[in-house]
Amino acid sequence: MSHADAGPDDDHPHEECGVIGVWNVADAAALTALGLHALQHRGQEATGIVTFDGARFHSHRGLGLVGDNFSDARVIARLPGTRAIGHNRYATTGETILRNVQPLFADFEFGGLAVGHNGNLTNAQALRRALVRRGCLFQSTTDSEVFIHLIAISLYSSITDRLIDALKQVSGAYSLVALSDQALYGVRDPLGVRPLILGRIGGGPGGWVLASETCALEIVGAEFVRDIEPGEIVVINDAGVHSIKPFSRQNSRFCVFEYIYFARPDSVMDGMAVYEARKRIGAELARESRVPADVIVPVPDSGVPAAMGYALESGIEFELGIIRNHYIGRTFIEPTDQIRNLGVKLKHSANRGVLAGKRVVLVDDSIVRGTTSRKIVEMVRAAGAAEVHMRISSPPTTHSCFYGIDTPERDQLLAAHHDLAQMTELIGADSLAFISLDGLYRALGKPGRDPASPAYCDACFTGSYPIALSDHDAAPERQLSLLASAP
Ligand code: SF4
Incomplete structure (x- = not known):
């Protein structure tokens, strides 16, 4: 069965999202669109690109496929700049309406920040309720917006510290790309459940790509450098790639279903060719x-x-x-x-x-x-x-x-x-x-499979969930069904 069949009759689990970010390349929007096209299997409901031209952010987001939204040269021309992030969405949380389409963008006291996120926060509902009580006004129904508000209310001054502050409050499986007027950020959750890789692009110095899968590198002419490590934040700016590891080290639990079905067969994930x-x-x-x-x-x-x-x-x-x-x-x-x-x-x-x-x-x-x-x-x-x-x-x-x-x-x-x-x-x-x-x-x-320390997340086959399901455990009826389902 193909990912492209995703629809009511498709009897497969579906990938939620694909992300990409590029730094210091000519035609950043066009390259991001190409990368998103290679990642189309990870989400077909909606797509978006945000660019930064050195002075201003520009964005285009739309429902449908990458080709439906970014094959028109006039759209790409409205997205100038050498830095960009892009996102393909498969909607599971929040309806597929335009305000839920990523990258999300917000103006903060420190400037603009665009965020694209693949995965799921398992405490998003609890965080959202707490943020709403504090007066935060949510624009979308997607849990990804939680990141935006956590960054906004953080008391730290630098964007990197605010991002770390936000990440320490969320739990879940996610890969995230973010673009500020100073840097491109890539983050992988502490267990590395969702994938994110780093590549080099362009002949000149300082061209970088972040992407969900290596298949997005091939199409933009980039070279694979390495996987982003579980729990790692990379900050990419004109000084190069700076790595931060704010979480205590844990054994990784990469999603084993990526190898079975989700990833494109020509991708290499955590050092292993999917094919x-x-x-x-x-x-x-x-x-x-x-x-x-x-x-x-x-x-x-x-x-x-x-x-x-x-x-x-x-x-x-x-x-x-x-x-x-x-x-x-x-x-x-x-x-x-x-x-x-x-x-x-x-x-x-x-x-x-x-x-x-x-x-x-x-x-x-x-x-x-x-x-x-x-x-x-x-x-x-x-x-x-x-x-x-x-x-x-x-x-x-x-x-x-x-x-x-x-x-x-x-x-x-x-x-x-x-x-x-x-x-x-x-x-x-x-x-x-x-x-x-x-x-x-x-x-x-x-x-x-080492039951004491499995190398992968295999919860859909075992019921052994490596990350606490806070939102679901908080709801009594869900709690009961989860307890009943223990192997
Ligand atoms: S292996 Fe884990 S992350 Fe992957 S589909 Fe199953 S439960 Fe989800």
């Missing part, structure tokens, strides 16, 4: 749950690398038995229930010649509600497959994500309430297998 990681996950899946078959078929597009790994490991032929139509947009599938029910056929069609009479292993990256899997299995059977075996390159998704990934409530997650036999029956497959948690960790180069 290779997905192939290794597929190979491990084959070792764990091999079944006699004639053909390995990926559910396109994100199931492709795992299916290649599965095929290589099992020695069974890899074939494109499902063809994805790249030109189906959500507006086409939304209008009526009848059309909506045909959704999967509009996005995917069975390649009959590959499937008829064959024992087929279908490889996909996740099952969330199970609706799409059922339709795909049905479609492959209708094309004449003799057997359909479903293999999933993630462990069962049993818990919701509270760290910036849009997953359905727990009661809608198929694996939260059904065992393997029930899920197999519900999706209509001859067999179903998920990679094990230890198998997933092995594929990522670890000996297995």
Whole structure:
């Protein structure tokens, strides 16, 4: 399944946002737009760019895709300057209305500051209530605005100290870029759940890029320098890159789902090529749950690398038995229930010649509600497959994500309430297998999952949340459902 399919019929968790910042480059807005285009899979609801030209800030924000908003040269011309930040939004907190679209911008006593944020604050509601009691007037319903107010009321004088002051009060998983008239800032949460990387751009001295993923560097001609470390703040100005580590050191807990599904396959995350990681996950899946078959078929597009790994490991032929139509947009599938029910056929069609009479292993990256899997299995059977075996390159998704990934409530997650036999029956497959948690960790180069100190955030598979869910724990009904869901 592709990120571009994100819509009501897309049965995948969705990335919330992508961020980018550039410093000291000509055509900063155009480069930021290109970078945002490469990060489009991280958010398709809205997009925005703020630039600084040495004297004034300029901004353009809009609903829709990067191409819808920034392909017009006149828009780019209205964003002069050599410094910029940009943001792609997938709306989960706050409606998709223009005032929620980032980067957010505010005028402070020290000057202007634009902020773009990827992730989720787990104490945003509590902070918001406290800030409103203090008289802060919120312009948007997004929790990202909490950063702005915390910076505004901080008693410290420098922007960096105010930013640190704000960061020490929030908890959650986030990557943040901010632009003042003096510097570009990049921040990664203390556990490094959400990604952020640093690159160099331009032949001259002092051109820098911050981005959610390395795929944004390629398109702007930048070179990868390093990952921003968990809990690190980088301050980029004409003196270079200055690193601050205001938090006590903790073991990082990078989101393991970035490797499975969210990140673009050509990105490198925390030193590991996502494409290779997905192939290794597929190979491990084959070792764990091999079944006699004639053909390995990926559910396109994100199931492709795992299916290649599965095929290589099992020695069974890899074939494109499902063809994805790249030109189906959500507006086409939304209008009526009848059309909506045909959704999967509009996005995917069975390649009959590959499937008829064959024992087929279908490889996909996740099952969330199970609706799409059922339709795909049905479609492959209708094309004449003799057997359909479903293999999933993630462990069962049993818990919701509270760290910036849009997953359905727990009661809608198929694996939260059904065992393997029930899920197999519900999706209509001859067999179903998920990679094990230890198998997933092995594929990522670890000996297995160390329960005392897991190397990744894997809460959507384990319910073991590494960052306190303050807002949710504060609500009694939520507290009960979380307690009930403990593994
Ligand atoms: S809960 Fe799952 S999706 Fe959310 S950050 Fe953790 S691993 Fe990623």
